[in-house]
Structures are given as structure tokens and as C-alpha cells.
Amino acid sequence: MDDIRAAILAGDTPREQFAELPLPEAYTAATVHKDETELFDGMASRDKDPRKSLHVEEVPLPELGPGEALVAVMASAINYNTVWTSIFEPVSTFGFLERYGRLSPLTKRHDLPYHIVGSDLSGVVLRTGPGVTKWQPGQEVVAHCLSVELEAADGHNDTMMDPEQRIWGFETNFGGLAEVALVKANQLMPKPAHLTWEEAASPGLVNCTAYRQLVSKNGGDMKQGDNVLIWGASGGLGGFATQYALNGGATPICVVSNDEKADICRSMGAELIINRSEEQYRFWNEDNTAQNPKEWNRFGKRIRELTGGEDIDIVFEHPGRETFGASVYVTRKGGTITTCASTTGFMHEYDNRYLWMNLKRIISSHFANYRESWEANRLIAKGKIHPTLSRSYPLIEVGQAALDVHKNLHQGKVGVLCLAPEEGLGVRDHELRDQHVDAINRFRDR
Structure with missing residues (x-):
């Protein structure tokens, strides 16, 4: 690995040498x-500690199959799926690996007594398998986390509909929190040249997820002028949703939990902000068994105060149980609630009268297809959307990085350095970086 790292850090190693x-x-x-x-x-x-379950150890290099690539990972990042994996909730991910292993002799490689986690990466292609023509050793890349087989017809209109759709590094093995990762070649995208390794790795899962959930016709299909309610508007997902709303001519109504997060939203250009801790909304009673519609109403009135009397066109939902009843209530007639996660609980409750009688829609959104991911990465590469990286840990401290996310001790995204020996490396386009350096560093050291 030392020779591979040295070749990458040199910055001018001819591509053909990587194949050798x-x-x-x-x-x-x-x-x-x-x-x-x-x-x-x-x-x-809340008491489960990822530092006790995440191990940093030597593992054998997996066999390279058709349509796949081995990538030297310079940096990765923590997503909530890694937290779930590390605390074995809501189920152990080894069940995913066992089911995937039964699919074919090739997928049997993934069914191991250990699970290499991580659904983000930036790095350099080392080898490609038979049938790969677009990517070559030496190319600097990032990877999205959609793994598909595409042998069934279902996935050929939207690859997210493939019956064998999985999230790489969560429902498959050989993920990105490692010095080497095994990916399908159709997960690869060009690394944004103006970003460091850790900055380029950090948007992946959350950026693509936010794009599909809010912008794509498969999600919210956002248009100019829409009022978009964004829960956790400065977080890993919400930080990108806020940027997409602003970039697309919509008006974000940003819900945050403290003044520092409100300041982050303002620095992105958002003006309408609700500090839920300060305003003390209590959508559930103390024992979390019943919701309080009066609080939904108070929340809706506060939104109208901010918007000049308008209701919400699209809700960017991901907290789940704690907020879903309020989200359905405050959405305008004919509006849309898009949901991609349930970090506060999977069993949602809402008053269906406010849904059916007002012709509202709930749209489920799960990651993104390759085209959506490519578009989201392209916007990063053009400097239209920016990373939300706040800090990075070395790979040996991945347990602490996961704990930060589990305990919500972070802002934006938490990065992990894999082969990169330090932060700040990998920038190729300094001119573009200089134009956007303040936005790139917006979440830093918070």
C-alpha cells in the first residue's frame, strides 16, 4: 500500500503506471x-458505542469480478448507515450479506464473518474487471453507493427499482472505510478537481440522496418559488437540501436545533429559520405515546409568519416518527412530503384526514440512480453545490467518528482519512477552488 499511496501523492504519476x-x-x-x-x-x-464494535484490521484483498473495479481509497466519510451497522440496528447487516451471497457464486464473496463498512469514497482506480471500458487505472474518482445487478427488466427505467438494488458498504461488503474498496464500475464518477480527497469523499451518499428526494422528478420535483420545509437543515442531508433549494430558486424554511446551526443556514443564504429548541415544539407527549395537534398548528402558524401567509409545498423529511405528523399537517393542499429516512423512529403516525382530504402526497425516496448521482456530482464539480465537511478523523479513529454522528455531536459530514496521510491533499484545480473556498469551508471547525 505504501507504493500505491506514494504514486497517488506524487500527483503526476502516469496512469499506465498504476496498472503495473x-x-x-x-x-x-x-x-x-x-x-x-x-x-x-x-x-x-443511545448507549450503544460504535467504538466497541468497529474494528480497524487487516483483511484479504477480494477477487475482482466482471464489471467491477478496485479503488485505492484516499478518504471516506461517515453516514448514518454505518452507525446502524455498528450498533446492529434495526437488524444486523450480516443478514444482508447472507442473502446477497446466495445470489450467485460471484456474490458469495460478500458473505463473510466480517463486514467492511462505508458508503462513500474518493480515490484512484487500481484495476478494472472484464467488460469495463469507461474507467482505467490511475483515474481519480468518487463513488456513489448504488449497487445493482440489472438482470431484471424492472430496473431499466429507474435503476433504483432493480429487485437486486442494494446500498454498497451497508447491504454489500468491501465498503469505503478502508484502504481499498471493491465497487461496480457503474458506481464511479469523476472526482471534483477543486476539492481535497476528504472534501470530495464527503458529499456522496447524502448529496445524491438529497438530489433525488428534492430535485428529481422521482422525488419532490422542486420548482422555482416552492416553499421547502427542511428538517435538520444544516445536517448531512439537510445541508445539501438547503443548497439545492437556494440554487433552484425555491425558498427553504430551515428547521435547526441551535443558534450555531442557524448561522450555518444563514451563511448559505437561507433567511427563514426555525430554531426548534428555542421555540420548544413538543409534537409528542412526555411518554412519547400520543401526538399534540395543537403543536402542529402552532408550528404551521410560525411557518406562515415567515412565508407571508403561505404553506409548505415540499417537506424534506428524514427524522421520521418525531416529526412526521407535523410534516403532513403543515404541507399545503396538493403538496408533497418526501421521506428518505427515519432517524427518530421507523413507525410513523399522522392524521390521515389532513392527507387524503387535502390531496397531499407522500413520496418515498431512497438514495438515487446513476443518472441522478452523476448530476449531483456534476453540480459539486462545477462549484454550484459545496461539501458540508466539518472535520475528519484518521481511519484508526473511525469508531470515534461514528460515535460523533450517533450522538449528533457533529455538523454536516464527518470525514475519514484512509490512504491520505493528512487533510488538504488532492486539489488539482486551484483556480476554481479559490472562487469557492469560503463556501467549501463553511462547515469547518464547527
Whole structure:
């Protein structure tokens, strides 16, 4: 790995030389272990510590198959799916690996007693398998996390509909929190040249997810002038949703939990902000068994105060149980609630009268297809949308990075340096970077 790292850091190594570099027999990766799935049994979710379950260890290099690529990973990032994997909630991910392993002899490689996690990366292609023509060793890339087989007809209009659609590094093995990752070649996209390795790695999952959920016709189909309610508007997902709303001529109504997060939203250009801690909305009673419609109403009135009497066109939903009843209530007649996650609980409750009688729509949104991911990455590469990276950890401290996200101790995204020895490396287009450096660093050191 030292020779591979040196070739990448040199910055001028001819591409053809990467194909000649010998591959290691083993590499360092962040894993969870199958024999530890009961490690946190009986504990509340909030008390489960990823530092105890995430291991940084040597693993064998996987076999390269048709249509695949091995990528030297310079940097990765933490997503909530890595937190779920590390605390074995809502289910152990080894069930995903077992089911994938039964699909074919090739996918059997993924069914191992350890799971290499991580759904983001930036790095350099080392090898490509038979049938790969677009990508060559030496190319600097990022990867989106959609893994599909596309042997069924269902996925050929929207690849997210493939019956064998999975999230790489969560429902498959050989993820990005490692020195090497195994991906399908149709996960690869060009690395934005004006970003560092860690900055380029950080948007991946959340940027593509936000694009489909809010912008794409498969999600909110946002248009100019829409009022968009964004929960967690400065967070990993919400930070991109806020940017897309502003960039697309919509008006974001940003819900945050403290003044610092409100300041981040203002620095992006948002003006309508609700600090839910300051205004003390209580959508549920104290024992979390019943909702309070009066609080939905108070929340709706506050939105109208900010918008000049207008209701919400699109709700960017991801907290789930805690907020979903309020989200349905405050959406305008004929409006849309798009949902991609449930970080506060999967069992949603809402008053269906406000949905059916007002012709509102709930749209489910899960990651993004290759085209949507490519468009989202293109906007990053053009400097129209910016990373939300706040800090980075070395790979050896991946457990602490995951704990930060689990405990919501972070802003935006938390990066992880894999082969990159330090932050700040990998910039190729300094002129473009200079134009956007303040926006790139907006979340830093918060």
C-alpha cells in the first residue's frame, strides 16, 4: 500500500503506471464482526458505542469480478448507515450479506464473518474487471453507493427499482472505510478537481440522496418559488437540501436545533429559520405515546409568519416518527412530503384526514440512480453545490467518528482519512477552488 499511496501523492504519476503497481494481498479496513452481533443486547440505542464494535484490521484483498473495479481509497466519510451497522440496528447487516451471497457464486464473496463498512469514497482506480471500458487505472474518482445487478427488466427505467438494488458498504461488503474498496464500475464518477480527497469523499451518499428526494422528478420535483420545509437543515442531508433549494430558486424554511446551526443556514443564504429548541415544539407527549395537534398548528402558524401567509409545498423529511405528523399537517393542499429516512423512529403516525382530504402526497425516496448521482456530482464539480465537511478523523479513529454522528455531536459530514496521510491533499484545480473556498469551508471547525 505504501507504493500505491506514494504514486497517488506524487500527483503526476502516469496512469499506465498504476496498472503495473502490484496489488497487496491484504489491506486495512474498518469492520464489524458477525460473532459480536449480540454485543449491545439489552442496551438502549443511545448507549450503544460504535467504538466497541468497529474494528480497524487487516483483511484479504477480494477477487475482482466482471464489471467491477478496485479503488485505492484516499478518504471516506461517515453516514448514518454505518452507525446502524455498528450498533446492529434495526437488524444486523450480516443478514444482508447472507442473502446477497446466495445470489450467485460471484456474490458469495460478500458473505463473510466480517463486514467492511462505508458508503462513500474518493480515490484512484487500481484495476478494472472484464467488460469495463469507461474507467482505467490511475483515474481519480468518487463513488456513489448504488449497487445493482440489472438482470431484471424492472430496473431499466429507474435503476433504483432493480429487485437486486442494494446500498454498497451497508447491504454489500468491501465498503469505503478502508484502504481499498471493491465497487461496480457503474458506481464511479469523476472526482471534483477543486476539492481535497476528504472534501470530495464527503458529499456522496447524502448529496445524491438529497438530489433525488428534492430535485428529481422521482422525488419532490422542486420548482422555482416552492416553499421547502427542511428538517435538520444544516445536517448531512439537510445541508445539501438547503443548497439545492437556494440554487433552484425555491425558498427553504430551515428547521435547526441551535443558534450555531442557524448561522450555518444563514451563511448559505437561507433567511427563514426555525430554531426548534428555542421555540420548544413538543409534537409528542412526555411518554412519547400520543401526538399534540395543537403543536402542529402552532408550528404551521410560525411557518406562515415567515412565508407571508403561505404553506409548505415540499417537506424534506428524514427524522421520521418525531416529526412526521407535523410534516403532513403543515404541507399545503396538493403538496408533497418526501421521506428518505427515519432517524427518530421507523413507525410513523399522522392524521390521515389532513392527507387524503387535502390531496397531499407522500413520496418515498431512497438514495438515487446513476443518472441522478452523476448530476449531483456534476453540480459539486462545477462549484454550484459545496461539501458540508466539518472535520475528519484518521481511519484508526473511525469508531470515534461514528460515535460523533450517533450522538449528533457533529455538523454536516464527518470525514475519514484512509490512504491520505493528512487533510488538504488532492486539489488539482486551484483556480476554481479559490472562487469557492469560503463556501467549501463553511462547515469547518464547527
